[in-house]
Amino acid sequence: MTAQTPPTTPFRDPRLPFAKRIDDLLSRLTLDEKTGFLHQFTPAVERLGIAAFRTGQEALHGVAWMGPATVFPQAVGLGATWNTDLVRRVGEAVSKETxxxxxxxxxxxxxxxxxxxxLLRHPLWGRNEEGYSEDxxxxxxxxxxxxxxxxxxHPTYWRTAPVLKHWLAHNNETDRATASSSVRPRVLHEYDLRAFRETVEAGATAGVMPAYNLVNGRPNHVSPYLREHLRTWTDEELLVCSDAGAPTNLVDSEHYFDTHEEATAAAVLAGVDSFTDHGTDSSQIVARVQGALDRGLLTEADLDTAVRRQLSVRFRLGEFDPxxxxxxxxxxxxxxxxxALAQEAAEQAIVLLKNDGVLPLAQDTRIAVVGLLADECKLDWYSGTLIHRSTPLEGLYERFGAERVxxxxxxxxxxxxxxxxxxxHVPEAQDATDEVRGAEGALDPALLAGRTDLPPLTAAAVGTELALVDWGxxxxxxxxxxxRYLSVAEDGHVRASADQPGGWIVQETFRLEPHENGHLLRHVGTGRHVSVGADGVKVAAGNPEIADAPEIFTLITVERGEDAVRRVTSEADVVLVVAGNDPHINGRETEDRTTLRLPAQQERLLRAARAANPNTVLALTSAYPYALDTADLPAVLWTAHGGQAAGTALARVLAGDVSPAGRLPQTWYADDADLPxxxxxxVIGSRQTYLYFEGTPLFPFGHGLSYATFSYGGLSSRVEGETLHVSFTITNTGDVTADEVAQLYTRAVDPVVPRPRRELLAHRRVTLAPGAETELAFEVPLRSxxxxxxxxxxxRLEPGPYELLAGASSEDVRLRTTVLLDGEPSAPRPVLERGLDGADFDDQSGVEIVDRTKTAGDAVTAAEGRTGExxxxxxxxxxxxxRVTVSVAGEGVVELALNGGPTLATLTSDxxxxxxxxxxxxxxxxxxGFVAEGVHDVHLRLRGPLRLAHVGFSG
Incomplete structure (x- = not known):
């Protein structure tokens, strides 16, 4: 193509702006073709030479679900690096591999x-591993x-087009498709929206995916916030992709709409542009859109808006300009x-939580390494397939020598x-097809998962010794x-046929249930008990009339784990206990955790190691925080599952080749009782996260130790225009080169409303040689x-004193100063002119926020229809x-008082x-005839299931 030979159609002309090209292409598409574009799997338009397209490629910490790829640390581990340059390079590598x-x-x-x-508001959230931080x-x-x-x-073309997940206020897997997050305006703006907003405003986001849950009684997939907030943050056309199955949930599980045509139309009008539903089968979504068009619920112009946003992404990806x-x-x-980047990221993600001097380890240290994760390199639901792998044991062998481990x-x-x-009895692998073994005859676990041609377990005179792991x-x-893990395939037989637990429904987990003088073995995935028959071991059939009798097993312990630990630890110089979780079990997508505690089996192992050798180091490898007693442990480390280089990285940190500098991206609480x-x-009313938590954490937000020491000095600040300039110096006063993560926090000294105890303003990770000093300068917008x-x-910026806190964590403050800021003075609520929106409360108890209408607005109601304040x-x-007026729906009573005094008005709705x-x-x-003059606190009591939208006052 040359300037002298223009393309035959404008949408193919790279000299034109994308907007004009999209206009042209839209004008050429038929209504049926536009309708087809609304499904995740967009068909080709062969008459225009347009290829098929699909939204969605998982790439959370590497390309996922598409086979071998580089696997980086889990997202929470990337958050623990506190290193934006590193994470940018990880994103670059992932997009290149994509x-x-x-x-x-x-x-x-x-x-x-x-x-x-x-945001990682609650550490029991099953998907904690997918987020970056609570802040x-x-x-x-x-x-x-x-x-x-x-x-x-590139200024014009994108290597990949990222979509942010999951809009909005989504932190629970329990009832995730039907539960509503009650989010008051301050929490909405200051917390949940803020992380999305600042990321979108940075200009590298192609769109968002709404979450399964409801917010304030309204499903996220029909949220007015998409229009009222998200799309106001950028001039780019943002693509909104539904989560899988969520469009159907609007009717089938949430019962928010009566028909799928109504639900589909409402989602499109709210701003959903691509429907991820029914897998690759677009026929049902297409039929629903067509039905909505036929009923007048949608117009072709509505479809044009959605298709335009999709085409904007495709043009930016260079599809039309190869x-x-x-x-x-x-x-x-x-x-x-x-x-090398995967290893660097794994090293930078390691957090040294405690060290009484036992670390780093000398080269000649004799190490006993124990624990169910010591020789594992665990993957999660959003991992790619490992090309390389390194377990902690392999890393220690490589770094210290197998003879010392x-x-x-x-x-x-x-x-x-x-x-x-x-x-x-477990038949040996060679009883199956030869493909199970690789070129050198070694077992190839990747070829085992899901196989049904392997022989099932049998009952025999000589049994197979099984490793039993209790994950809690x-x-x-x-x-x-x-x-090989015991697993249940579709035919119901139990086989040793999985390299790891995994899958959307994990088929490798069981429960032992006491029964008579033995135990029943229940398969968690199917919920059925294991039976033993002539055709092998299987789960009992679902039909009670033909069900095989569950087997009653006697559990014979050949060796307890604690005994094995004592056998190898007593003569070692140092014991390394590697504990944590399997990302597919007890805390994952679809399943929240129920406790912060380590599983009892792992606690027993840790106690046994500590009793055998006081020099016991705990290395936690997990997707989330734990609550545990570290008082008698000389050293504790934590890392998220670190991808393909996890073992090498841990060994290098233990050896001192790398000084640890990861920092906790969320609070580690001391007990379940600390959790809301x-x-x-x-988060404000319940005092959640480091921003508001008033208790004593096990380890605070931002915590992490080093093999070096650092001094802070020279804190100064000044305001120029709309920017706060802050600087201070850091000096490495230790004897090794190390990274330090300098953190700058603020605190409003005398706020008129509850404000955070301290709030992160900025941070920077720097590398300093022994004796080196650097000055860090930060430019903080006053709007922060x-x-x-x-x-x-x-x-509003409140005028008055603000404390600036510089240090190594949210609690390890080394420097502080106070800056006096000009701002807009506070003013009382002008209730005679504006009244009160029900959801704009300052405090509440027993109240939840609900939808005022299905399309916009909030109301409040007493939780479970009882009484709320x-x-x-x-x-x-x-x-x-x-006089007072209230806008209410439903049945109940509103009582009004001022300043906590007697009831001044009672309004009843029937x-x-x-x-x-x-x-x-x-x-x-x-x-x-009471007259309310001046400024007062208004107290309302709600009784019954009524919804309160607005309160007005008049003379």
Whole structure:
């Protein structure tokens, strides 16, 4: 194509702006073709030469679900690096591998559904591993870096197009498709929206994915926040992709709409542009869109809006300009640079929680390494397939020499005896097809998962000794001596046929249930008991009339894990206990944790190691925090599952080749009692996260130790225009080169409303040689210190003193100073002019926020229809008010008082049959002609299931 030979159609002309090209292409598409574009799997338009397209490619910490790829640390581990440059480079590597894999396999998509920006508000959330931090500032900094790497640095074309997950206030797997997060305005703006906003405003985000849950009683997939907030943050066309199956949930599980046509239309009008539903089958979504068009619920112009956003992404990805796409020939895949980056990221993610001097280890140290994760390199649901792997044991062998390392897994070894006196027997792998073994005859676990041609377990005179691992809450895995996990396939037989537990429904977990004089073995995935028959071991059939009798097993312990630990630890110089979780068990997508405690089996192993050798180091490898007693442990480390280089990285940190500098991205609480309810999203009212928590954490947000020491000095600050300039110096006063993560926090000294105890403003990770000093300078926009003023319904900078805190964690403050800021003075609520929106409360108890209508607005109601209390502070009644009106729907009572005094007005609604959105206005005068003058706190009591939308006052 040349300037002299223009393309035959404008949408193919790279000289034109994307907007004009999209206009042209839209004008050429038929209504049916536009309708087809609304499904995740967009068909080709052959008459225009347009290829098929699909939204969605998982790439949370490497390309996932598409085969071998470089696997980086889990997202929470990337958050623990506090290193935006590193994370940007990880995103760049992931996007290059996405492009390289796309060149080989067209199923690999360039619209990547990453990163997860949900804040790690609650550490029991099953998907904790997917987020970066509990803090919105750190989350947005890391997410922005990752999206910038994914996007690439070309001014026009994108290497991949990242979509942020999961909009909005999504921190529970329990009832995740039906639960509603009650999010008051201050929490909405200051917490949940903030992480998304700052990432979108940075300019490398192609869109968002709504979450399964509801917010304030309204499903996220029909949220007005998409229009009212998200799309106001950028001039780019943002693509909103539904989560899988969520469009159907609007009717089938949430019952928010009566028909799928209504639900689909509402989602499109709210801003959903691509429907991820029914897998590759687009027919049902297409039929629903067509039905909505036929009923007049949608117009072709509505479809144009959605299709335009999709095409905007496709044009930015260079699809229509292959000759000009700078990334078209990207072939970087599993390169030495990517392997080195995976190791660097794993090293930087390691957090040294405690060290009484036992670390780093000398080269001649004799090490006993124990624990069920000591020789594991665990993957999670969003991991790619490992090309390389390094377990802690392998890393220690490599770094210290195999002759100096002793190993005991420390799990119970058991036999399962049947009522007939036989034992469960695992046939050897060679009993199956030859493909199970690799070129050198070694077992190839990757070829085992899901196989049904392997022989099932049998009952035999001589049993197979199984490794029994209790992952907590009675959930077990059973593993054959050659490493194969017992698993149940679709035919119901139990085989040793999995390299690891995994899958959407894990088929490798069991429970032992006491029964008579033995145990029943229940398979968790199917919920059925294991039976033993002539055709092998299987789970009992679902039909009671033909069900095989469950087997009653006698559990014979051949060796207890604690005994194995004692055998290898007593003569060692140091014991390393590697504990933690399996990312597919007891805390994962679809399943929240129930406790912060380590599983009992791992606690017993840790106690046994400590009793045998006081020099016991605990290395926690987990997707989330734990609560544990570290008082008698000389050293404790934590890392998320660190990807392909996890073992090498841990060994290098233990040896002192690398000084640890990871920092906790979330609070580690000391006890379950410190946690709010899983569904309590009011971080302010419930004093959640380091921002508000008033207890003593086990380890605070931002905590992490080093093999070096650092001194801080010279803190100074000044305000110029709308920017706060802060600087201080850091000096490495230790004797090794090390990284330090300098953290700058602020605190409003005398706020008019509850503000964070301290709040992260900025951070920087720097490398310093012994004796080296550096000055760090930060430019902080003053808007970073604003709060959401309920009286004004907008952001406001409160005037007065603000403390600036510089240090090594949120609690390890080394320097502090106070800066006096000008701002806008507070003003009471002008209730005579504006009244009070029900959800704009300052305090509440027993109240939840619900949807005012299905399309917009909030209301409040007493939780479970009982009694709730609301407080609205500093309400200005001017010269006086004698009457109150309320806009309510449903049946119940509203009682009003001022300043906690007696009830001044009672308003009763009996409209119980009119529906939750049929609002009526009720009025009443204050008792005995009372006149409210001046400024007061308004107290409301709600009784019954009514919804309160608004309160008004008049003279």
């Amino acid at each position: 492009r390289a894999m796309r060149a080989r396999d067209e199923r690999v998509g360039l619209n990547v559904w990453s990163p997860t920006v949900n 919105p500032k750190l989350t947005s900094a890391i997410a922005t870096a990752y999206t910038q790497g994914l996007r690439g640095d 000759r000009y796409d700078p990334y078209a020939d990207t072939s970087d895949f599993d390169t030495p640079a990517h392997r 002793e190993f005991a897994e420390g799990v119970d070894r058991v036999l399962l005896k049947t009522r007939e006196g036989t034992f469960l 809450e009675g959930v077990l895995t059973l593993r054959a001596p050659d490493g 309810g899983l569904l309590d999203y009011d 210190l604003e709060f959401w003023d309920l009286a004004q319904g907008r952001w 609301l407080v609205y502070r500093a309400c200005d009644f001017g010269a006086g008010a004698t 409209a119980s049959d009119s529906g939750p959105y049929a609002y009526t206005t009720l009025g009443a005068g204050f008792v005995a």
